[in-house]
Each structure stands twice: as structure tokens, then as C-alpha cells.
Amino acid sequence: MRLSVLGSIFDRQSEQAWNPSVLSIRPLLGLLALVVSIACMLVSLAILLASDNQPVTEWTIQPTVYLAIASALANTALGFARYHAIPLAWWYSVSKGNSIRDLERQWEAGHSVVLALRHNVRMGFSGFATLLVAIMIIDGPLLQRATSVRFATETANITIALRLAPELPSGFGGNVINSGLWPSAAAIQVSNDWKMRAPIVLDMAPCNGICRAAVRAPGVTRSNCTSRIWPITDEMIYDPNATWGNWRTYDPSLQKLGNPLLFTSVEDRNHYLPPGGSELAQLTIGLFGFNSPDTGPANGTYVNTVCDYIPAVLEYALVIAGNQATIESSRTVEPTNNTLAYSNRLPREHIQPTTMGALTAYMGLFVTANASLYIHSNSLAGEEQWTIDPSGMSGNAATVGKYLDYTKTAYGILFVDPTSDIISSLNELLFRGGVAATGWANITDLTDEGLSVEQVLHGNQTTTQNVYRSDLRWFAGAAVLEILAVMFVLPLFFGWWTLGNAPLLSPMELGLAFDAPCLKEVNSATGSSGVVQKVGDVHLKYGAIHTMNGPGIEDGRESERMVCRLGIAESQNVQKPTRGQHFEV
Numbered sequence: 001m002r003l004s005v006l007g008s009i010f011d012r013q014s015e016q017a018w019n020p021s022v023l024s025i026r027p028l029l030g031l032l033a034l035v036v037s038i039a040c041m042l043v044s045l046a047i048l049l050a051s052d053n054q055p056v057t058e059w060t061i062q063p064t065v066y067l068a069i070a071s072a073l074a075n076t077a078l079g080f081a082r083y084h085a086i087p088l089a090w091w092y093s094v095s096k097g098n099s100i101r102d103l104e105r106q107w108e109a110g111h112s113v114v115l116a117l118r119h120n121v122r123m124g125f126s127g128f129a130t131l132l133v134a135i136m137i138i139d140g141p142l143l144q145r146a147t148s149v150r151f152a153t154e155t156a157n158i159t160i161a162l163r164l165a166p167e168l169p170s171g172f173g174g175n176v177i178n179s180g181l182w183p184s185a186a187a188i189q190v191s192n193d194w195k196m197r198a199p200i201v202l203d204m205a206p207c208n209g210i211c212r213a214a215v216r217a218p219g220v221t222r223s224n225c226t227s228r229i230w231p232i233t234d235e236m237i238y239d240p241n242a243t244w245g246n247w248r249t250y251d252p253s254l255q256k257l258g259n260p261l262l263f264t265s266v267e268d269r270n271h272y273l274p275p276g277g278s279e280l281a282q283l284t285i286g287l288f289g290f291n292s293p294d295t296g297p298a299n300g301t302y303v304n305t306v307c308d309y310i311p312a313v314l315e316y317a318l319v320i321a322g323n324q325a326t327i328e329s330s331r332t333v334e335p336t337n338n339t340l341a342y343s344n345r346l347p348r349e350h351i352q353p354t355t356m357g358a359l360t361a362y363m364g365l366f367v368t369a370n371a372s373l374y375i376h377s378n379s380l381a382g383e384e385q386w387t388i389d390p391s392g393m394s395g396n397a398a399t400v401g402k403y404l405d406y407t408k409t410a411y412g413i414l415f416v417d418p419t420s421d422i423i424s425s426l427n428e429l430l431f432r433g434g435v436a437a438t439g440w441a442n443i444t445d446l447t448d449e450g451l452s453v454e455q456v457l458h459g460n461q462t463t464t465q466n467v468y469r470s471d472l473r474w475f476a477g478a479a480v481l482e483i484l485a486v487m488f489v490l491p492l493f494f495g496w497w498t499l500g501n502a503p504l505l506s507p508m509e510l511g512l513a514f515d516a517p518c519l520k521e522v523n524s525a526t527g528s529s530g531v532v533q534k535v536g537d538v539h540l541k542y543g544a545i546h547t548m549n550g551p552g553i554e555d556g557r558e559s560e561r562m563v564c565r566l567g568i569a570e571s572q573n574v575q576k577p578t579r580g581q582h583f584e585v
């Protein structure tokens with residue numbers, strides 16, 4: 001018994017005491033919400049920075065989704081903070097003492113955008129906070145604008161590991177038997193792939209995007225060139241007896257002698273220079289040129305050039321897509337020493353291996369051309385009536401057509417020098433041979449010492465892909481708005497530590513504070529929870545209340561009379577007001 005009395009006294013004392021405290025839960029939650037709101041903005045910034053220039057494929061969930069969540073959280077947190085700040089500010093304002101007009105204005109401005117706007121410049125911090133928190137809704141769209149997708153090309157340095165024979169293995173091409181060439185199956189396959197322009201597939205992990213790298217592979221390099229020039233004058237062109245070049249041709253149908261116009265050939269040869277001699281591809285080019293920009297008008301030359309190309313390790317600049325390569329250019333690294341010159345004087349049954357010979361010979365089929373120029377029977381000097389006979393005896397119309405320089409026909413007859421075209425074709429054929437030989441088990445025995453099919457290339461990789469692009473100007477707009485809103489909500493918390501139990505603007509609290517008759521029994525310091533505890537079961541009703549008016553003066557003596565007012569009171573004392581009813585007070 002004593003204990004329970006003590007307990008209730010203790011309870012009442014703690015409940016009813018005026019205990020302003022910094023550690024009040026609602027203001028602290030509100031302030032925490034402001035911190036959360038700012039943190040969400042920082043998270044948005046982090047998302048924008050992290051996704052900038054990142055490939056779209058690396059984000060399974062788009063940054064816009066994260067941004068939407070972050071901005072929704074920021075707005076919710078800010079709304080929560082404002083919800084707790086407005087009543088605090090009101091109570092603080094009334095605790096400082098303020099006119100009823102100002103208190104009402106503050107309440108209205110704090111609760112509705114429309115009312116805040118109606119009070120315009122006098123809306124105060126509560127009004128601005130309400131407005132800004134409402135405007136914060138555009139933060140979401142602003143953040144969405146801050147990130148977009150664009151197409152980006154990026155180049156990175158990479159290392160590529162691949163397997164490719166830097167040299168054709170000895171005997172790759174087949175055999176020479178009694179000076180006849182018998183190509184190997186590998187050489188036939190490679191030749192056919194070259195003719196069909198089949199893709200060159202490298203033994204490597206596929207490159208993502210476009211890779212460029214230099215690789216070592218078989219090819220040829222020029223070892224020796226000799227050339228002879230015949231000058232040609234205007235008179236010679238119209239003289240059927242004029243000669244140039246190493247031979248004359250005769251056309252029975254024209255009954256005319258002709259001179260060389262274009263001669264091209266690639267032949268499989270050998271040379272026997274010490275120490276061991278090697279196979280070689282001999283390129284012969286005979287080119288007629290007249291009225292060229294170089295020699296001037298009515299002037300020209302016939303140039304016959306013979307060049308030896310020996311097998312070599314080349315460095316090829318490749319463009320690789322996936323694992324398919326195309327050759328861009330090449331340069332010589334070093335000549336190889338694993339091909340042997342064969343001899344036509346060997347006995348018939350003696351079989352001699354050939355390395356690149358079969359490929360060189362195949363190339364020759366496509367390159368060989370021998371076209372002649374015949375002067376037309378009724379040609380006169382000044383009348384340029386020539387006959388080109390590309391069919392010749394062993395001519396090749398396609399080759400003549402390919403190298404005839406039509407862009408310069410206004411000058412005369414000119415050809416493009418076919419040398420680099422022919423040699424790069426031969427190199428491509430040999431490169432394909434290297435690719436085909438890469439898988440050979442005994443390749444190291446058949447190539448020069450110190451060479452390996454394992455190659456590590458340093459190149460670059462160009463990828464074109466969709467990436468996210470962040471535009472922080474939009475973020476700045478959203479952030480400024482957010483900071484403004486926080487700056488207007490924050491001061492509303494001011495003075496919470498001077499208020500008792502940090503009340504909300506609940507009707508019961510207000511009733512208690514305004515000393516409502518129906519709450520007379522409740523201790524004024526217990527707040528809404530005290531009201532519920534003490535008179536929680538009392539039924540209240542809003543309507544017409546009959547109440548005794550205080551002592552009035554009537555006919556010179558004190559009197560009390562019944563008056564009717566509109567209000568909230570215990571249900572039994574309240575009647576439903578009738579339409580048109582007048583209230584005295």
C-alpha cells in the first residue's frame with residue numbers, strides 16, 4: 001500500500017514536472033531526417049560520379065533508378081523533418097509570446113502551400129519551409145536529367161597473347177621433284193583461302209571492339225633490284241621501226257611489230273649466295289609511261305625492273321576484330337635462314353622440299369601480264385591513234401586493266417606501279433601460311449632458332465559503346481533546392497530544448513493549453529498523453545452547448561442566464577445545431 005502510493009506520487013511528479021531537454025525524441029528525429037536528406041543528396045552525387053563514362057552494360061540497374069530512390073528518400077525525409085518542425089516552431093513562438101494574429105498566420109503558413117502563398121511575404125520561415133518542401137518534388141526530374149546515355153569511343157592500351165608462326169616451317173609449300181613443283185595440302189588450302197578472301201582467323205582470345213597490334217609473321221623482303229630505262233620520244237611513238245624493251249612482238253592480224261607496254265611477273269627462283277642460298281620470289285615489272293606529269297609532254301620511258309624478294313620475318317600492323325585480322329602495313333624484321341635453294345640439276349628421283357615456292361608460284365598465276373603497244377597503221381604524228389593489245393601472246397587483260405591509271409589518261413598512257421600491290425598480296429599469302437602452320441607440332445624444329453609461335457603484343461583496343469554521361473549542372477540545381485529547403489526547415493527546430501515535452505499541435509494539447517472546460521480535471525503539464533490517461537473514455541461532441549453565462553447586470557441586479565455557444569464538450573451537454581441557429585457567444 002505504501003509502495004503504490006509512493007509510486008503514484010513519483011509518477012505524478014515526473015509527469016507533471018517542467019522538464020525542458022535537449023534529448024527530446026521528436027526534434028532529434030526531425031534533425032536526423034534532415035541529415036538523411038542531405039546524405040541522400042550526397043548518395044545521388046556519388047551515383048552520378050560513379051556512373052559517369054561507365055558502359056551501360058556494366059549497370060544491370062540503371063543509375064536513374066538509384067537516383068529516383070535517393071531523391072524520393074530525400075524528399076520523404078525532408079517532409080518528415082518539416083512535419084515535426086512546424087508544431088515545435090509554433091509552440092516556441094507562443095512560448096516567447098506572440099499576437100493571436102501572428103500565431104494563426106504561422107500555423108496556416110506552416111500547413112498549406114495555398115495559405116502560405118496567401119500570406120505572401122509575411123509567411124515566415126514556416127511558410128517558406130512549406131513552399132520549398134513542396135517544390136522539392138522537382139528534384140526527381142532534375143536528377144533524372146543529370147544522367148544520360150551517349151555513344152562513346154574509347155581507346156585503351158592492351159596486351160594480346162596469341163599464337164602465330166613468325167616464319168614458314170621448312171618444306172611448308174611442298175616438294176620439287178625433277179624441277180616440277182608439287183604443292184602441299186597446306187599450301188593449296190592457304191592459296192585457296194587467299195583467293196576466296198576467307199577471313200584470317202588468329203589463335204587468340206577474341207578482341208572486344210577493334211584491336212590494333214603488331215605481330216611477327218612470314219613475308220618477303222627485297223634483297224636486290226636492277227632496272228633499265230629506255231627513253232621514248234614523240235617521234236618514236238609514230239615510228240613503226242622504233243624499239244624499246246628487251247623484245248619485240250609481232251601481231252599477224254595487224255601485220256605489225258609492237259613494243260612492250262606492261263609486263264608483270266612473279267616467279268619462284270633460288271639464289272646460291274653464301275652461306276646457304278635461299279628461295280626467292282623474283283618480281284619483274286616493265287612499265288611504259290608517256291606524257292606523264294614526271295617526264296613532261298611528248299616524252300616518256302619504258303622501265304624494266306627485276307627485284308629479288310627473299311623470305312623474312314615481318315612485323316605486320318594488324319587490325320583485329322574478334323579474332324579476325326586484316327593487315328594494314330608491314331616492315332621487315334630480319335631475313336630467315338630456313339629455306340634452301342634447290343637445284344634443277346638434282347637426279348630425277350631426288351625430292352627437295354620447298355618452303356614458300358608453291359605460294360610464290362600460285363601468286364604468279366594472278367600477276368603475270370605481257371601486253372604490247374602497236375602503232376596504228378594510219379597514225380600520224382600529232383594524231384594520237386594507238387592500239388593497246390593487252391591480250392598479247394601471254395597477256396592478262398585483268399592485270400592491265402587493274403594497273404592502267406585511268407585518272408591520268410588525259411596525259412597519255414600511264415600505269416600505276418604494281419610493285420607494292422603485288423608484294424603485299426604475296427605477303428598476305430605468306431601470312432596466311434604462318435597462321436596455317438601455327439598449330440604444327442614440330443614447328444620449332446622447322447623454323448630458325450630462337451623463334452616462337454607464342455607472341456605477346458602490345459597494342460590498343462578501341463571500343464565503341466553506350467556509356468552513361470553525368471551532367472552535374474542538373475545535380476547542382478537539385479542540390480541548391482535541397483539545401484535551401486534544409487536551411488528553412490532547420491531554424492524551425494530552434495528552441496526545442498526550452499519546450500517541455502516537445503508537443504505536436506494535437507487538438508487535445510491545444511484544448512489543454514487553452515484550458516478547455518472538458519479537460520479541467522487533467523493536469524496541464526501532462527500533455528495529450530495525460531489527457532488520454534485521465535479522461536480518455538469521456539465522449540466528446542462538437543455542436544451547440546448551453547452554458548451559464550457569467551454574472552451579468554440586469555435591471556440593476558446580478559443575474560446569470562443560459563447562453564448557447566458552438567464548441568466541443570462532453571456529448572451529453574451537446575446538441576446537434578439546427579440550420580439557421582443563432583449563437584449568443
Ligand SMILES: *[C@@H]1O[C@H](CO)[C@@H](O)[C@H](O)[C@H]1NC(C)=O
Pocket residue numbers: 155156157
Ligand atoms: C598507350 O601506349 C602509348 C605508347 O605505347 C602511349 O603513348 C600512350 O600514352 C598509352 N596510352 C595509355 C592510355 O596508356
Ligand SMILES: *[C@@H]1O[C@H](CO)[C@@H](O)[C@H](O)[C@H]1NC(C)=O
Pocket residue numbers: 223224225226306308
Ligand atoms: C642482283 O641481281 C643481279 C642481276 O640479276 C645479279 O647479277 C646480282 O648478283 C644480284 N646481287 C645480289 C646481291 O643478289
Ligand SMILES: *[C@@H]1O[C@H](CO)[C@@H](O)[C@H](O)[C@H]1NC(C)=O
Pocket residue numbers: 239240241
Ligand atoms: C622501217 O624499216 C623498214 C626496213 O628497214 C623500212 O623499209 C621502212 O622505211 C622503215 N620505216 C620508217 C617509217 O622509217
Ligand SMILES: *[C@@H]1O[C@H](CO)[C@@H](O)[C@H](O)[C@H]1NC(C)=O
Pocket residue numbers: 294295296297298299300
Ligand atoms: C624527257 O624527260 C627526261 C627525263 O625526265 C628529260 O631529261 C628530257 O629532257 C625530256 N625530254 C623532252 C624533250 O622534254
Ligand SMILES: *[C@@H]1O[C@H](CO)[C@@H](O)[C@H](O)[C@H]1NC(C)=O
Pocket residue numbers: 313334335336337448449
Ligand atoms: C638469319 O641469319 C642471319 C645471319 O646470321 C641473322 O642475322 C638472322 O637473324 C637470321 N634470321 C633468323 C630469323 O634467325
Ligand SMILES: *[C@@H]1O[C@H](CO)[C@@H](O)[C@H](O)[C@H]1NC(C)=O
Pocket residue numbers: 247248249250263370372392393394
Ligand atoms: C611477251 O610476249 C611476247 C610475245 O607476245 C614474247 O615474245 C615475249 O618474250 C614475252 N616476254 C616475256 C618476258 O616473256
